[in-house]
Amino acid sequence: xxxxxxxxxxxxxxxxxxxxxxxxxxxxxxxxxxxxxxxxxxxxxxxxxxxxxxxxxxxxxxxxxxxxxxxxxxxxxxxxxxxxxxxxxxxxxxxxxxxxxxxxxxxx
Numbered sequence: 815x816x817x818x819x820x821x822x823x824x825x826x827x828x829x830x831x832x833x834x835x836x837x838x839x840x841x842x843x844x845x846x847x848x849x850x851x852x853x854x855x856x857x858x859x860x861x862x863x864x865x866x867x868x869x870x871x872x873x874x875x876x877x878x879x880x881x882x883x884x885x886x887x888x889x890x891x892x893x894x895x896x897x898x899x900x901x902x903x904x905x906x907x908x909x910x911x912x913x914x915x916x917x918x919x920x921x922x
Contacts, residue, residue: 815858815863815914816862816875816876816877817876817877817879817906817910818861818862818876819876819877819879819881819884820879820881820883820887820888821898821899821902821903822879822881822882822883822884822902823879823880823902824850824851824879825852825878825879825880826852826853826878827846827851827853827855827875827877827913828854828856828857828859828875828876829855829858829873829874829875829876830856830857830858830859830867830873830874830875831873831922832873835922836856839854840854842854845916846912849908850906850909851877851878851909853878858876859874859875859876860876875913877910879902
């Protein structure tokens with residue numbers, strides 16, 4: 815699982831895998847939605863974990879936050895720890911942890 819779109823308010827989780835795995839992923843939407851990720855989309859992962867998917871045929875996922883402020887901070891002088899909104903970062907971590915828990919508990 816990857817989070818590479820900023821530490822902003824979580825909006826969606828993306829997933830890449832087989833159709834059967836994707837359907838199982840979709841079945842967890844109602845469990846995770848109360849934590850912020852109410853949208854589940856096809857296509858998860860990114861540049862950092864893409865090689866796992868290609869080389870090992872490993873399912874991948876991504877946290878997709880609200881990116882409205884991404885380029886206000888990304889690679890700018892304001893791209894510092896002090897600019898991180900602790901609550902938004904915590905919400906993203908909760909959504910990621912919930913998905914990882916469900917995968918661990920019920921498998922794909």
